[in-house]
Amino acid sequence: MPFLFPYLQVFKAADVPIEWEEHYVAKEIDPRTQSFLTWESLESVRRNKVGLKGPMATPIGKGHRSLNLTLRKELNLxxxxxxxxxxxxxxxxxxxxxxxxxxxxxxxxxxxxxxxxxxxxxxxxxxxxxxxxxxxxxxxxxxxxxxxxxxxxxxxxxxxxxxxxxxxxxxxxxxxxxxxxxxxxxxxxxxxxxxx
Incomplete structure (x- = not known):
């Protein structure tokens, strides 16, 4: 979560009592999501009802299914x-x-x-x-x-x-x-x- 680290520091400095669950994109496509977004990360957002997401790049014109599209579809955003x-x-x-x-x-x-x-x-x-x-x-x-x-x-x-x-x-x-x-x-x- 290097990109999100400064944001997490704000919560910490404000003494906000949040217990973080960290999830990373996978190294291989997860067949359940058809993307590099893991099923476990989706389940974490469903369970916690909130998620803090950093930028996720999508190859243009080729490659895997967009991670953002996966989030939108799976979580009905x-x-x-x-x-x-x-x-x-x-x-x-x-x-x-x-x-x-x-x-x-x-x-x-x-x-x-x-x-x-x-x-x-x-x-x-x-x-x-x-x-x-x-x-x-x-x-x-x-x-x-x-x-x-x-x-x-x-x-x-x-x-x-x-x-x-x-x-x-x-x-x-x-x-x-x-x-x-x-x-x-x-x-x-x-x-x-x-x-x-």
Missing amino acids: YANVRPCFSLPGYKTRYDDVDLVTIRENTEGEYSGLEHQVVRGVVESLKIITRQASLRVAEYAFQYAKTRGRERVSAIHKANIMQKTDGLFLKCCREVAEKYPEVKYEEVVIDNCCMMV
């Missing part, structure tokens, strides 16, 4: 919450930035389902389900409601991916009806990127 806000006293290009991105973490491009059809042709499956779309939309609206946020924006590519992102939008609209106090809008991802 479906909502990736990324706040972005201005800090008082720091001058940046834009003032008063305050937004939160909540991304579905287990489906879509994160399904991790790829294969080579024939030499020189690969295929990646974008899986979208009603259940996962409703779940992440519910999370986003609950997040907005409990934190006093005014709006939820569904970012999508339904203009091109009509079936997959279309299902996602239908689910977002359905959940939005339960939260009339939160404004709901839909933005094509290309436009969203230009605005951000």
Whole structure:
């Protein structure tokens, strides 16, 4: 845990009574997880309900299954919450930035389902389900409601991916009806990127 050592020192200095269980990535792929993340480390997080994880590299374009993807799938970490806000006293290009991105973490491009059809042709499956779309939309609206946020924006590519992102939008609209106090809008991802 060399990378995490400075963080552990903070807990120690604050005299926080934590009993640590240390787990390392394996030297060989664990057949139960299909990655270098061991089954024992997953069971430790399940049992303790919390984990402190350092960075885990994934080879790009080849190699083993992503350790982060394994964690997301095995522990059902479906909502990736990324706040972005201005800090008082720091001058940046834009003032008063305050937004939160909540991304579905287990489906879509994160399904991790790829294969080579024939030499020189690969295929990646974008899986979208009603259940996962409703779940992440519910999370986003609950997040907005409990934190006093005014709006939820569904970012999508339904203009091109009509079936997959279309299902996602239908689910977002359905959940939005339960939260009339939160404004709901839909933005094509290309436009969203230009605005951000």
